[in-house]
Amino acid sequence: MLYCISVSWLFGLLLDNAKNQATKLRRLWFAISLLIAPLFVYKYLNFVTDNLNLILGDNELDISTLHLPIGISFFTFQALSYLVDVYRSPGTAQRSVLNLGLYISLFPQLIAGPIVRYHEISRQLIERVTSKSLFASGVERFIYGLAKKVLIANPLGQIADIAFSLPADSLGVTAAWIGITCYALQIYFDFSGYSDMAIGLGRMFGFKFSENFNYPYVSRSIREFWRRWHISLSTWFRDYVYIPLGGNRTAGWRVTRNLLIVFVLCGFWHGASWNFLIWGLLHGVFLALERSSFGRLLDAIPAFFQHCYVLIVVLVGWVFFRSTDLNQSLDYLSQLVQISKSFTVSPAIAIEMDAQFWFAITVGCFFSLPIFQKTSHWIQSNVLASSSTNMNTMIAIGKSTMLLILIFPIVFEIASGAYNPFIYFRF
Amino acid sequence: MQTENTKGLANYILIFGFLIVVTLPMVFTLIHKQEDISSREKRKLAPLPAFSFDEFWDGAYQQKFSQFYQDHFGFRQKILSGAREFRRGAWNKSLSRNVIYGDDEWMYFNIDGTLHDYTGYYTQNSQDSSLWLQGLDIKNRWLAQLGVRYLLVPIPGKMNVYPEHLPARVRDAAGESRLQAFRAELKDSDLEDVVLDLLPTLRKVKNETQVYFKTDTHWNEDGAFIVYQAIMDKLSHWFDDIEPVTPNMIDRGSRMKMGDIAIADGAKAGEMEQTDTLTINNRCANEQSTKVAEFTKTPAYQANPKHLPRANGCTSKKIRALVVNDSFGAYIRKFLSDSFEEVIFMHYYELFDMKSFIEEFDPDVFIDLRAERRFHYLLGTDERMQSELETGKY
Secondary structure, eight states, rough: OHHHHHHHHHHHHHHHOSSHHHHHHHHOOOOOOHHHHHHHHIIIIIHHHHHHHHHEEEEEOOOOOOOOTTHHHHHHHHHHHHHHHHHHTTTOOOOHHHHHHHHOOGGGGTTTOOOOOOOHHHHHHOOOOHHHHHHHHHHHHHHHHHHHIIIHHHHHHHHHHHHHHHHHHHOOOOHHHHHHHHHHHHHHHHHHHHHHHHHHHHHHOOOOOOOOOOOOOOSHHHHHHHSSHHHHEEEEEEIIIIIITTTTTOOHHHHHHHHHHHHHHHHHHOOOHHHHHHHHHHHHHHHHTTSSSHHHHHHOOOOHHHHHHHHHHHHHHHHHHHSSSSHHHHHHHHHTTOTSOOOOOHHHHOOOOOOOHHHHHHHHHHHHHHHHHHHHHHHHHHGGGGGGGHHHHHHHHHHHHHHHHHHHHHHHHHHHOOOOOOOTTTT | OHHHHHHHHHHHHHHHHHHHHHHHHHHHHHOOOOEEEEEETTTTTOOOOOOOOOHHHTHHHHHHHHHHHHHOTHHHHHHHHHHHHHHHHHHHHOSSSSSEEEETTTTTOOOTTTTHHHHHHHHTTOOOTTTHHHHHHHHHHHHHHHHHHHHHEOOOOOOHHHHGGSOOOHHTOOOOOHHHHHHHTTTTSSSGGGBBOHHHHHHHHHHOOOOOOOSSSSSSSHHHHHHHHHHHHHTTTOOTTTTOOGGGEEEEEEEEOOOOHHTTTTTTTTEEEEEEEEETTTSOOOSSSSSSSGGGGGGHHHOOOTOOOOEEETTTOOOOOEEEEOOOGTTHHHHHHHTTTTTEOOOOOOOOGGGHHHHOOOEEEEEEEGGGGGGGGGOOOOHHHHHHHHOOOO
């Protein structure tokens, strides 16, 4: 990270001081390669050598396993964003290495995003407002995020883990669908929970981070899905890769090419494996298809079927995303369509479907839809706006109290992971 | 203005409440004296690791510190108690992943794949039960060559004896367990006589007498006595001189007990189960069994020196027995001690490694009491025994 900060700071100043456009461009590319190099070495070198060994048929290229620095994908992308923004807007280079270090190492979102863009945050690095109400709003957001992670994502993740660890023959169609549904909810509540915590922590310190999720599972097209899912990543790719490639202002086939390039890169950004590549490619292909006559057909069908289409594509994508390798993905997909088999839930899954699971999946489904958000907005504008001050006071205090009460089950669930009895004490 | 003030009060409540929750356990961790052992979890807690740059760079220090913090964060015991109550109330789920709550305060332990076994996971996934008979046959013939009768007593797990108290989701997922597969293989084979099937007996009597503890993995004293009677009944077909302890020789009492599952669940001292105690009138065996020092010379002991066998018996009785048992042996040993001239109780060892000891002790019968979750371990084929049987060199 220190390397990343140093390179970004130095080349930011060099970009600002460049005498002409050609020098500036050369410096930008050089800086980008310097920033990408550690990401490549830590995250992708093993993947490349493994595949070269496969192609060459020997194991001569042996790279000892490197520990991946935590958050490297996020802070590298933030550093790249800084350099491209400086390149595009002369005179914006950060003179203070400390301020730039703060931007790149900003701890709330360092590990799991959202990816913060330099031009969005440059002013806040120098002058930001902190207040009691912002801090309280940050606490509220943080608690919601932690609750999403601990009370919804974690229990559903246990079911998904079992489903993906079972031999394909033991899984069966029902358990396969339960497993992938749990995973879809797990990844959403886990990731959006972390984003909420980052946004909340940011608010406590006076930073305003952009939203990262907006109910992605209500989308009616894959295009809409990517406007709602990991928004900071999709907009990063849009602004720094897709548009520079020509975006959608080029001939039809070039748009398709650009989409596929962006989503293959997006897949690889998530991890160095063929599964991530296929996951990205799958989304890229459907995005390209939606720009063709298939998209027009999709627009014409009822909304219910549009939702079904998106959910099926996304769930199939998650199979590749969650599986450890291609064989496992294909085995799992084969179980999803194994309708000739019994619909009985695999015992390994059935025994885990306890009250906590039912709570998590019910609440998870409910909160993956904007029902609560819309209802609270409606109450805010139609009931509370016209309520007496006393009523508003009571409600505000009641809400704070409820949030504090919500911390208890969260703490209990986290603490339960620390309970580790020695089960053989009798023997 | 008033709205701002009232909103301010709500904000203050939230901010201070949050800061207290976040900081207090950390502060308490720093100022509180660290415990070394958790009586609740029956284990040694992770110590504060000494800092070293080597361990820091390879991540070992962070891992150790994380374990330390998990074991010592402020108000840990109180938070764990709260967590236990919360999980029990909200999800009917234990703090421990190994404990399953049933109805009517019954508890089940999921260790050594008990639950997987109950659902038939192992029998569905290439566990070849037909090979077990081969292993059993070799063991039986090998012991017969030494002049010892072999009796295998697989002890049915609590889930199989009392499935009706399991949560419906578990009960409905029942499949063919390893023991059930073994029983099916055994049926009509020559080896049926070597195995004592306790499941029908225990299931039959459980409606009149509770045979397993509610909060413990094991049978209670009533269960142990019923199993003892079944063993004696079986032996009476093999030996003429069996003189068992009979029900009219038993005095009943009662006591409170905290079961091993309740302990693993983190139960409080007051959460104990009342249970009957069975005492033999005018015991002829000693109250305490004695350690068998000669066994220390055997390779079996060298390989596993933790448990030294113990001997007991009644000089007035005739039969000599060697009993291999696990924690289920606890309540049955006193009855067996009063039934043999000499009986040696021991934990599991490689049978072949005990050859010289068996020859020296010269038992009439070898009783293998094995918990269901582990009984399949002893059904492997020992190639050394097989080789002796094939070559005829003993």
